[in-house]
Amino acid sequence: MTHDTNTAKAPVTVTLTGAGGQIGYAAMFRIAAGDMLGANQPVRLRLLEIPQGMRGAEGAAMELADCAFPLLAGVDITDDPGAGFEGANIAMLIGSRPRTAGMERGDLLAANGAIFGPQGAAIGAGAADDVRVIVVGNPANTNALIAQQHAPDVPASRFTALTRLDHNRAVGLLAAEAGVAVSEVDGVTIWGNHSATQYPDLSHATVAGRPALDAVDASWARGAYIERVAKRGAEIIEVRGGSSVASAANAAIEHVRDWVLGTGTAADGVPRRTSAAVVSHGEYGVPEGLVSSFPVVSHGGDWEIVEGLSVDVFSRERIGASVAELEAERDAVRELGLI
Numbered sequence: 313m314t315h316d317t318n319t320a321k322a323p324v325t326v327t328l329t330g331a332g333g334q335i336g337y338a339a340m341f342r343i344a345a346g347d348m349l350g351a352n353q354p355v356r357l358r359l360l361e362i363p364q365g366m367r368g369a370e371g372a373a374m375e376l377a378d379c380a381f382p383l384l385a386g387v388d389i390t391d392d393p394g395a396g397f398e399g400a401n402i403a404m405l406i407g408s409r410p411r412t413a414g415m416e417r418g419d420l421l422a423a424n425g426a427i428f429g430p431q432g433a434a435i436g437a438g439a440a441d442d443v444r445v446i447v448v449g450n451p452a453n454t455n456a457l458i459a460q461q462h463a464p465d466v467p468a469s470r471f472t473a474l475t476r477l478d479h480n481r482a483v484g485l486l487a488a489e490a491g492v493a494v495s496e497v498d499g500v501t502i503w504g505n506h507s508a509t510q511y512p513d514l515s516h517a518t519v520a521g522r523p524a525l526d527a528v529d530a531s532w533a534r535g536a537y538i539e540r541v542a543k544r545g546a547e548i549i550e551v552r553g554g555s556s557v558a559s560a561a562n563a564a565i566e567h568v569r570d571w572v573l574g575t576g577t578a579a580d581g582v583p584r585r586t587s588a589a590v591v592s593h594g595e596y597g598v599p600e601g602l603v604s605s606f607p608v609v610s611h612g613g614d615w616e617i618v619e620g621l622s623v624d625v626f627s628r629e630r631i632g633a634s635v636a637e638l639e640a641e642r643d644a645v646r647e648l649g650l651i
């Protein structure tokens with residue numbers, strides 16, 4: 313019989329904003345079960361809401377208690393960002409309005425952008441020294457930029473935005489087209505913004521060990537595929553009648569898990585890559601400071617952009633278009649006085 317040593321480790325404090333909403337609800341039970349930080353890592357959950365969302369968060373906390381998760385060291389519920397981020401090691405910024413049919417994610421900038429400055433400032437004021445922030449609320453990249461700009465004393469590399477959902481969509485759709493298992497797909501990259509301009513790039517992807525562009529029709533890979541991945545969020549809204557929830561929660565959990573525990577290596581010893589929106593230092597010509605999606609690996613608790621991949625003219629144009637949109641969003645939030 314194995315002896316459970318969970319209690320020997322200090323709990324990690326995970327702050328979830330929007331904990332009374334859909335994605336928060338889908339995420340918190342998996343986090344408390346150990347899916348994000350591992351089966352031996354106790355967690356303390358901080359549920360941060362606005363007053364209207366407090367009952368939802370309270371109800372969810374009651375259900376958490378009813379699960380009696382051995383790893384759950386405690387749950388706090390608050391509508392005060394200062395208390396919500398105090399000592400936070402992981403901050404998952406989900407709370408904000410989702411788009412509805414007919415909207416682009418960028419249309420949420422004015423409605424949601426104002427949330428992220430005060431939350432960034434509260435993270436800067438009170439979070440733990442090792443805080444890692446993932447922004448899920450849309451438009452995620454630019455909201456992450458806003459939060460980061462309000463926390464000048466926190467290393468910029470600790471602010472990220474979620475494009476893992478796009479990455480997972482891109483992997484799933486490629487596997488289906490090629491008729492292989494998801495586990496046989498490697499090297500897919502999402503570049504740019506979590507928006508309709510994003511570029512799911514198969515230039516360096518492989519399917520069962522062979523170049524993806526040989527395994528599927530290249531005109532599909534550089535046409536309908538890109539469109540389908542980039543507009544998958546809208547497709548879900550259309551079919552489900554509401555924006556993605558469980559797949560978004562799953563992607564956010566995978567993003568944090570890989571960030572903290574590492575992306576590791578495949579059986580052949582090659583580092584496993586994924587996609588995440590991180591602050592650019594000018595890699596691949598993306599202007600410094602923008603929060604853009606890149607091919608990344610993580611080890612030692614830090615994301616590292618995979619450099620040196622060849623970028624052909626087609627890819628260069630697609631990346632450029634998405635980055636131009638990120639620049640326009642940055643300029644718009646400057647105009648609005650949000651940064």
Ligand SMILES: NC(=O)c1ccc[n+]([C@@H]2O[C@H](COP(=O)([O-])OP(=O)(O)OC[C@H]3O[C@@H](n4cnc5c(N)ncnc54)[C@H](O)[C@@H]3O)[C@@H](O)[C@H]2O)c1
Pocket residue numbers: 329330331332333334335336360361362364365368406407408409410411427447448449450452474475477478506555556557560
């Ligand atoms: N990046 C991605 O891949 C991705 C994927 C799916 C959804 N999203 C985005 O995630 C966000 C949340 O989606 P949802 O379905 O959970 O929405 P939801 O409406 O179900 O829940 C949002 C919750 O956030 C709370 N909230 C609002 N302002 C807040 C604040 N200042 N502090 C704390 N909480 C606050 C609300 O009270 C509500 O309970 C949306 O912006 C959506 O577009 C992003």
Ligand SMILES: O=C(O)C[C@H](O)C(=O)O
Pocket residue numbers: 410411417450477544545546548555556560
């Ligand atoms: O598309 C949306 O508005 C929700 C989310 O960003 C998604 O990609 O599913």
